Amino acid sequence: MKQSELFTKSFRTFPADEEAQGMRFLVRAGFVHKVMAGVYEYLPLGFRVLKKIEQIIREEMNAIGGQELLLSTLQDKTVWQKSGRWEDKVLDVWFKTKLKNDSELGLAATHEEPLTYLMKSYISSYRDLPIFVYQFQTKFRNEIRAKSGILRTREFLMKDLYSFTDSEVQHRAFYEKAKGAYLKVFSRVGLGDKTFLTFASGGTFSKYSHEFQTIAPVGEDTIYLDRKKGLAVNKEVLREEILADLGLKRGDLEEVKAVEVGNIFSLGARFSTDFNLMFKDQNEELKPVIMGSYGIGPGRLAGTIAEVFHDERGIVWPKTVAPFQVHLLELEKALGRKLYGDLQKAEIEVLYDDRKISAGEKFAEADLIGIPWRLVLSKKTGKKVEVKIRSEKNVKLADVKGVLRLLKNKG
């Protein structure tokens, strides 16, 4: 798209009310807009990043048999009363509201209850299982304290997947697959080297839950990491017997701050019991469905990526999640139009800076936004084009056709 038509613009000054450097760049460059503490709006650039992340997650969820659906955000109080989680004392992050007739509703903080209830209409036999469903949905959580920009917000997008299986064995098989799919997601968005499977508290129905923690100083969690094994333990469960159980030695562990970018839980029969979600096995025996839940927050992931990948000038997006692949800067009137057209024809996502502003501003803004490839056309470049990769220092002149071919192959 033409940058002259992009309604957002970057600010020269950093926002006063953001601490985390990645977040400060996101606001300055016009990716997101803060409405109030813990509430953010995604502007076109930020929205594109969010969609890229979503698509990667979607592909990996589909690859393990996930079926995408969309549950409602307005939730039925009576459904929640079945699990006992309607009470604010039990679930303290509720946002609640009322219909005109005064009956109460909940704004979705999570979806175990409504989905378990929904599944009652579709599960009755072992032949119906397993079922894996997921959605990208807005969650509302009335956090006592929102912080770190889009890393912890009161309204946020979440990919939540739920598994419905006929036994611990079937559950375990899927759980392991989900683990693999999650690691693939984090690797595809560029966080592979910094994201570690982390053992955390499992709740009532299983020994552990698993978190995916990305090492970053801005993180709220403290984990103890065994780099060699690529495993970590959340501080909340750091105890001798647990380390022994996991085969980890205290001496091998390194204390680091990390952002929880995903988590997966075994729910056992917790919800199926409350909702009487049962199936008949081959022997006509009635058994509870065994469940699991699996979450990733695309917005938090975007924030984490900005936090991990930036330098003193701005964000350095990994190619897979960048809002555009190419930032084409035109320093000389009308030189860029043809190349812009060619890039579009080649279906390469390009942001074309056709604005009539100084070269310095264009460069500074390109660095700030952080698109992977920067192409410059000017008097200097003549019939060639200058190529610079955001993460690298050097620039080189290249043949236009060659660059087009290269971009098309590399994506």
Added chain:
RNA sequence: CGGGCUGUAGUGUAAUGGCAGCACGAGUCUUUUGGGAAGAUUUAGUCCGAGUUCGAAUCUCGGCAGCCCGACCA
């Protein structure tokens, strides 16, 4: 929810009970155009409410908001 700090223009600051000012930013025009250029011009503010006072950004009370630390975080 406990503790701390803080609220003056988009940002950073000044005005210590007496005319709300400056810089940067943003807008318009002109000249520029390889690293946030220059000139002209315009724009915009005392968080809200009550009180004290001849007079409040300034003092008092109440509220609201922001940031940080802690607790919390299926």
